[in-house]
Every structure is written in C-alpha cells, then in structure tokens.
Amino acid sequence: AQRVTQPEKLLSVFKGAPVELKCNYSYSGSPELFWYVQYSRQRLQLLLRHISRESIKGFTADLNKGETSFHLKKPFAQEEDSAMYYCALKRGQAGTALIFGKGTTLSVSS
C-alpha cells in the first residue's frame, strides 16, 4: 500500500536556524514526490516536485530511494516560512491520485 509518513506534527525553530521537515514513504514502484505548503488562510499550493529538482524559496528536497525519504530542508528559516507543510506521493503515471501525509506545522519565531 502507498503511504506517506510525516513523523512531526509541529516543528518550532528560531529565525535563521536550519529546518528539516521529515517525510518517509512506502511504495514499491517509481513514485513522484511532492511538498505542498499551506500558509494561513491560503489554499494548498505546490512547493517542490522532486522531478524538477528546483529550489523554491530556499527549500530543497532530495529523493532518497534507499531510505524511502523525501525530507524538506532550508538552511536559514524565515518567519514567513511559518505554515503547514504536506508531503505527498503519486504513482508516476497520468491520472493517479496524490497520497498526502498528515502534515507538519512549521513555526518560525524571532
């Protein structure tokens, strides 16, 4: 079965500190992995897609197939990064659903 696990419900850091939001998945095939973000009172939006290998707002994520992980990292957190972050998995073909983790709330304080 496909499953996404985000072990931390809440991560609190100080501004300027490094951030790592953990995501582990279970899927036997070749998945697509995503990070979605939801800022306060805004809609869910795509932050990163592993196949694009981009860095968005200073965030990066590397797919580790050996450890079945897709952790989200940022070297220096900003207060505007405070939001809910969801890791999601999708089978690597058209017309398949996104499977979401339960989400991690990131709180960045000064």
Add this chain to the structure above:
Amino acid sequence: DAGVTQSPTHLIKTRGQQVTLRCSPKSGHDTVSWYQQALGQGPQFIFQYYEEEERQRGNFPDRFSGHQFPNYSSELNVNALLLGDSALYLCASSLRTGTWDTEAFFGQGTRLTVV
C-alpha cells in the same frame, strides 16, 4: 485566471440530508480530483474525473458520487450525511498530457459541517 474556484465556501447540513459541492477548474485544465480533509489530517483522495468519467476512486463509500460536465467543471454529491462527513472538501485540477499530469492546483475548499 481565477484558478480553481469552489462553491459554496461554507455549508451546514443536518444528518441524513444530501449535499452538492461545486468546482470550476483552472482554465486549460481537464482533470478534476476531489479530496476530503478532516481536522488535523492531510487531504484524502475521494475520486478523479477525466473526460466526464470517474477514472479512479479512493476508499470512500457509494454515498459519495460525482459528475464532470463538458466544460470540465465538476460536482461532488454526498447522500445520507453522517456527522463524520464534516470536513473541508478540496477540489484540485490538472491537465493530463499523455503519460503524465501537470501540477495540481487546489481550490480554497468547501467547509461542510454536519449537525
């Protein structure tokens, strides 16, 4: 482009009633997916519509049904509402391009409360 729009934004229904939620996809998108997000949980996939047919379904009972219209807009219907159906219902749209999908864009959601 208004992006994905959902209506209504909030809804209160009584147990046993029926409800219809609506979604207009982002311009140029042809695929609509519906998700249920209970409080404190991540979105859970309900079903997906493409070319006016249900193409994939998650682990939801037959009380949940849908429809896609020729203009790609979609409806989610829930019959015989239960208290446990109270949740945020999200619509996402994307474009199917052969063997892969473009980025999924989400609407603001409809908050359904069953009393």
